[in-house]
Amino acid sequence: xxxxxxxxxxxxxxxxxxxxxxxxxxxxxxxxxxxxxxxxxxxxxxxxxxxxxxxxxxxxxxxxxxxxxxxxxxxxxxxxxxxxxxxxxxxxxxxxxxxxxxxxxxxxxxxxxxxxxxxxxxxxxxxxxxxxxxxxxxxxxxxxxxxxxxxxxxxxxxxxxxxxxxxxxxxxxxxxxxxxxxxxxxxxxxxxxxxxxxxxxxxxxxxxxxxxxxxxxxxxxxxxxxxxxxxxxxxxxxxxxxxxxxxxxxxxxxxxxxxxxxxxxxxxxxxxxxxxxxxxxxxxxxxxxxxxxxxxxxxxxxxxxxxxxxxxxxxxxxxxxxxxxxxxxxxxxxxxxxxxxxxxxxxxxxxxxxxxxxxxxxxxxxxxxxxxxxxxxxxxxxxxxxxxxxxxxxxxxxxxxxxxxxxxxxxxxxxxxxxxxxxxxxxxxxxxxxxxxxxxxxxxxxxxxxxxxxxxxxxx
Numbered sequence: 001x002x003x004x005x006x007x008x009x010x011x012x013x014x015x016x017x018x019x020x021x022x023x024x025x026x027x028x029x030x031x032x033x034x035x036x037x038x039x040x041x042x043x044x045x046x047x048x049x050x051x052x053x054x055x056x057x058x059x060x061x062x063x064x065x066x067x068x069x070x071x072x073x074x075x076x077x078x079x080x081x082x083x084x085x086x087x088x089x090x091x092x093x094x095x096x097x098x099x100x101x102x103x104x105x106x107x108x109x110x111x112x113x114x115x116x117x118x119x120x121x122x123x124x125x126x127x128x129x130x131x132x133x134x135x136x137x138x139x140x141x142x143x144x145x146x147x148x149x150x151x152x153x154x155x156x157x158x159x160x161x162x163x164x165x166x167x168x169x170x171x172x173x174x175x176x177x178x179x180x181x182x183x184x185x186x187x188x189x190x191x192x193x194x195x196x197x198x199x200x201x202x203x204x205x206x207x208x209x210x211x212x213x214x215x216x217x218x219x220x221x222x223x224x225x226x227x228x229x230x231x232x233x234x235x236x237x238x239x240x241x242x243x244x245x246x247x248x249x250x251x252x253x254x255x256x257x258x259x260x261x262x263x264x265x266x267x268x269x270x271x272x273x274x275x276x277x278x279x280x281x282x283x284x285x286x287x288x289x290x291x292x293x294x295x296x297x298x299x300x301x302x303x304x305x306x307x308x309x310x311x312x313x314x315x316x317x318x319x320x321x322x323x324x325x326x327x328x329x330x331x332x333x334x335x336x337x338x339x340x341x342x343x344x345x346x347x348x349x350x351x352x353x354x355x356x357x358x359x360x361x362x363x364x365x366x367x368x369x370x371x372x373x374x375x376x377x378x379x380x381x382x383x384x385x386x387x388x389x390x391x392x393x394x395x396x397x398x399x400x401x402x403x404x405x406x407x408x409x410x411x412x413x414x415x416x417x418x419x420x421x422x423x424x425x426x427x428x429x430x431x432x433x434x435x436x437x438x439x440x441x442x443x444x445x446x447x448x449x450x451x452x453x454x455x456x457x458x459x460x
Contacts, residue, residue: 018143018215019140019156019216021159025209028163028167028208032167034277037288040280041106041198042057042278046106046108050283051431054282054431055422058434059119060119060122060123060126061126061418064127065415068131071131075131075134085138086216093132096125103121103122165296170204171201175187198288242405245402249405254393254453258390259405264442266386267416267445268440269379272329272375275421283341284365285341289358293360294369301377303380305378305381305383306383313385318455319453319454325381328378330442335371340364341364344364354366387406392455420437
């Protein structure tokens with residue numbers, strides 16, 4: 001009988017938990033401000049017209065997307081050469097918090113910031129968000145052993161979603177419902193007439209981010225022991241490394257084809273997330289209460305997407321599961337653009353209430369909500385299956401390099417979706433036309449993906 005003692009089970013230490021908690025701090029900004037509450041307020045109330053508002057929002061996201069595409073991949077490649085990431089991360093985080101707080105002054109009629117100032121604040125916050133993601137991701141190998149990296153990564157994703165749901169509920173119960181469905185007045189004495197409930201989410205998310213980022217800087221290890229290259233030297237070397245890896249793809253055409261497909265379908269799903277809130281608010285006429293409940297419903301059902309994606313992969317394989325989810329996303333997008341308060345699937349429908357509820361009363365509203373929930377599941381499943389397919393397609397020993405390009409493929413065209421939405425919305429003076437244009441990216445990505453050989457068919 002062997003007397004060798006069993007190795008103790010590895011557990012997440014304080015540094016790993018602090019790293020994961022940064023997602024809890026950061027992610028609510030996207031959900032509450034970028035999608036479901038503040039962005040619809042800007043497009044409908046600050047700009048004053050849903051169509052012009054969607055054009056403006058798309059233009060701002062195009063600028064931030066191009067900036068991220070030109071900088072984030074090389075910042076990520078440089079992160080491995082830097083000795084310390086926390087000082088740069090702290091500086092970027094500080095700029096982002098200031099940009100978020102500035103958005104409180106977004107008011108109709110230019111009463112606060114001028115519209116260009118609102119756009120500048122949104123652009124700066126968006127760029128900083130992407131940069132913090134790059135530097136935060138680069139720290140993961142410092143906070144956990146290779147065996148624990150998947151657990152820490154998953155914990156961060158779960159905490160980010162949980163925080164978003166928690167803050168959606170908080171805003172709903174304490175700010176949106178009092179004075180409408182519930183008796184009383186909104187918390188903090190917020191004035192609905194001045195649109196303070198909708199504007200308050202940027203302040204809440206900024207304070208939340210600043211407070212819960214502190215553990216990362218106190219307890220998470222920062223890089224490896226020993227000296228590291230300076231920032232600009234690291235960026236230069238990172239650019240060389242990225243170029244070298246791209247050249248290697250000539251010998252791995254199947255992987256290159258998948259990355260090309262991902263450039264299109266991932267940009268399409270990102271564009272849906274960016275514009276779904278503003279589109280729903282403009283087309284369905286939903287206000288703060290409806291948008292909070294809409295965001296809460298989608299955030300909750302999206303959790304099941306990862307589990308459904310894994311279940312589907314086991315049955316039809318990663319490539320086919322991913323293709324199925326992109327196809328479902330495309331169909332749901334078409335269905336969503338076919339609806340208004342008086343139509344379902346391009347067919348006339350009554351806007352009369354079908355049940356006694358304070359929100360989502362009509363059949364078109366319920367149908368739109370149903371397709372939105374379905375698309376939340378399909379997009380989450382596609383994210384999970386895409387990452388799994390990349391791992392299976394990557395030749396042994398090239399996983400790190402190719403996952404770097406996997407991130408690059410998302411950043412390289414992140415501006416394309418907003419640019420399409422801006423162009424088609426402006427050209428046809430229609431939110432529907434702008435939102436529907438995202439289908440071009442999904443269809444292109446799907447057709448390219450279907451040409452990718454599934455992992456079992458690879459010859460190497």
